[in-house]
Amino acid sequence: MxxxxxxxxxxxxxxxxxxxxxxxxxxxxxxxxxxxxxxxxxxxxxxxxxxxxxxxxxxxxxxxxxxxxxxxxxxxxxxxxxxxxxAEGGELYDRIEPDIGIPECQAHHYFTQLIVGVEYLHQMGVAHRDLKPENILLDSRDNLKISDFGLATLFRNRGQERKLFKRCGTVPYIAPEVRNCNEYEAQPADLWSCGIILVALLAGELPWDEPRDHCLDYGLWKKGSYSQAPWKKIMNIPLELLKKILQENVSKRYTIGQIKKDPWFRSNYSNSIKSPLHSGHRxxxxxxxxxxxxxxxxxxxxxxxxxxxxxxxxxxxxxxxxxxxxxxxxxxxxNGLSLSQPAQFDQMLLNDLSQTPAGSQNPLQRLCKRLTRITTNCDMECTISNLIENINLLNYQVKRIDTLQVTVSTTDRRGNRLKFKIIVMTYSFEKTVIDFRLAKGDGLEFKRCFRRIRDKLGDIVIKNTCPEKR
Missing domain, CATH: 3.30.200.20 (Phosphorylase Kinase; domain 1)
Structure with a gap:
């Protein structure tokens, strides 16, 4: 309940x-x-x-x-x-298909809104310092929402700007000067992160592990080599914009004003945009x-x-x-926050779906929209047994927390720790919903793991179905 x-x-x-x-x-x-x-x-x-x-x-x-x-x-x-x-639409990374990305028109839709949001932050004198798809949410109307200001700071106070010195952020998304310099300008560093997000949207992968000379992928980019992934997946017009944003020389890096004048940014894709998670219920x-x-x-x-x-x-x-x-x-x-906490405070998903806090709605319809959610054709215990067996075959560390939850830990392709939770819910007789949720690590790597587990489950997964009303 x-x-x-x-x-x-x-x-x-x-x-x-x-x-x-x-x-x-x-x-x-x-x-x-x-x-x-x-x-x-x-x-x-x-x-x-x-x-x-x-x-x-x-x-x-x-x-x-x-x-x-x-x-x-x-x-x-x-x-x-x-x-x-x-934000009912969930996280931006959930929309990105690993190694593929999303349609260019959809990437344009999100990127233009991202730049407008970042422009507002900078006008307010705020640097976000951790822009990445995991910190970007979507509402039910597919509008982008910047979130998580845990690393944000003010770089402008009463009209006076200061340089920043704290090295923070998520390594593949941070600008080179954040790692290499004693101090750096706030606005160009945020815009570099926006450029990396655009690469992820268009290509479904990140361009490098970190923007340093010892990184082969970054070295090729600096030399102007664009024949390898992810650049070969990106059309010429948005690629030209990325060349201007991902400039190591801060003085040559595009500003927001220059980005907004770019031909690709100014393109009109309005008739092509359709949310992949459009829902009849909100x-x-x-x-x-x-x-x-x-x-x-x-x-x-x-x-x-x-x-x-x-x-x-x-x-x-x-x-x-x-x-x-x-x-x-x-x-x-x-009011007074007179809390009535359950004995197991982590057990937040519904087990008995017949109990609905908001009238006769199916509780699954109120869940945050995710593409990392699947339905099986067997009951809960059968589903969990299949999950654990196949996760072990993938050599991931798996631990059953309780009757509803499983935690999975592994190491991604960059050697970084990746952890996610799997929550199993009864949907109807002999149907079970499996909800995958990232706990720690990179969103694209998480989706790669999700895809491997989904494929391993094979015939028990009901194809092209979702418990949410579409």
Whole structure:
């Protein structure tokens, strides 16, 4: 059954996990409206409390269509709760087919929205510093939403810009100067990451392990060799743009203004775009300023000073009226947070699908849309037995956590650790849903593992079916 958070609100699914906590989907039992809750336990890492306060200070300033909305935060019994917009479309990496990518028109759709979102961040003086498909979400309308401001920082304060010195981010996506220089400019570094994301969208793979001279793939790129993957998969016009964005010389790297004038960026693909996960059913998300008739789509820029994490109020409601969602402002951020936690707090997915918090909806229809979800033609125990047997054949480390969950660990092609969870749910008589969720590592490598496991399961997988209503 669903796990109760506070009276009237149920946890339905764990949406993602991180070093200091996880993000869960919260559903109002009466209205069916949804909100994402980032739950952070500072006791896991003594330095996390300060980092989270900085994240809150930065995220609460944001108000843009292509940025995940920040509704407010609360603290209770040492646990910190951040209430965020729920992105029903899931993570961007889930849309990318490994070694193939996505159609160019769809890549253009996401990339143009990404640049608009990053432009807003930079106008606000914020550098994200960890842009990658795992930190980019999609809503039910296929709009891109930049998320996870855990490594973000301000590079502009009262009109004065500063260079950054902290080496952070995800290695294949970081700019070369982040690794090689004592200090670097914020905006070009973020734009380099956007270029790597575009490569992943168009080719389904990353161009190199890291942008350093000892890396063969990066060395070939610097020499102007484009006859090998991933470049040979990319058409000439977007490739020309990538040559300008992935310039090692920062002074020659394209700015946002130059990117927006590029012929490929300005191309019109509007008639070709169709979301691969279009659904006839949608969760009611919290109402934001994007839904208000007559609301301006352009960001309202204010003069910002460096936020002080020490002064963060952990019992905040909504700082702007335009950000206020319905459901009485998420029950005024859950009032006193009188939590009713289940004995097994990790067991968030539904086992008994006959119990539905929002009327007669199928609970699976409320789950975050994922392409890494399959249906089998056998019962739960048969499905789990087949899963474990075939995962062992692939030489992955597998551990059964409980009746519903399995964790899998392995090493990816770059030698980095990859960990994901598999949650098994009863869908109907002799049908079972298997939900794969990345816990740690690269999203494309995770999808490669998912594909191998899916293929190993063979005949028990029901082809071209999904429990969600299409």
């Amino acid at each position: 669903a796990a109760t958070f506070v009276e009237g609100w149920d946890f339905v699914q764990t949406l993602g996990e991180g070093a200091y906590g996880e993000v869960r989907l919260l559903i109002n039992k009466d209205s069916g409206e949804a909100v994402a809750v980032k739950i952070i336990n500072p006791n896991r890492n003594l330095s996390s409390a300060q980092l989270v306060r900085k994240e809150v200070c930065i995220h609460r300033m944001m108000n843009h269509t292509n940025i995940i909305k920040f509704y407010g935060c609360r603290a209770d019994a040492g646990i910190q709760y951040l209430f965020l917009e729920y 969760v009611k998300r919290m109402r934001t300023s994007d839904d208000i008739v007559g609301a301006s789509s352009s960001p309202h820029l204010t003069s910002l000073s460096q936020p002080d994490p020490q002064n963060t109020d952990w019992n905040t409601s909504f700082s702007e009226e335009s950000k206020t969602p319905s459901c009485a402002a998420v029950q005024h951020l859950m």
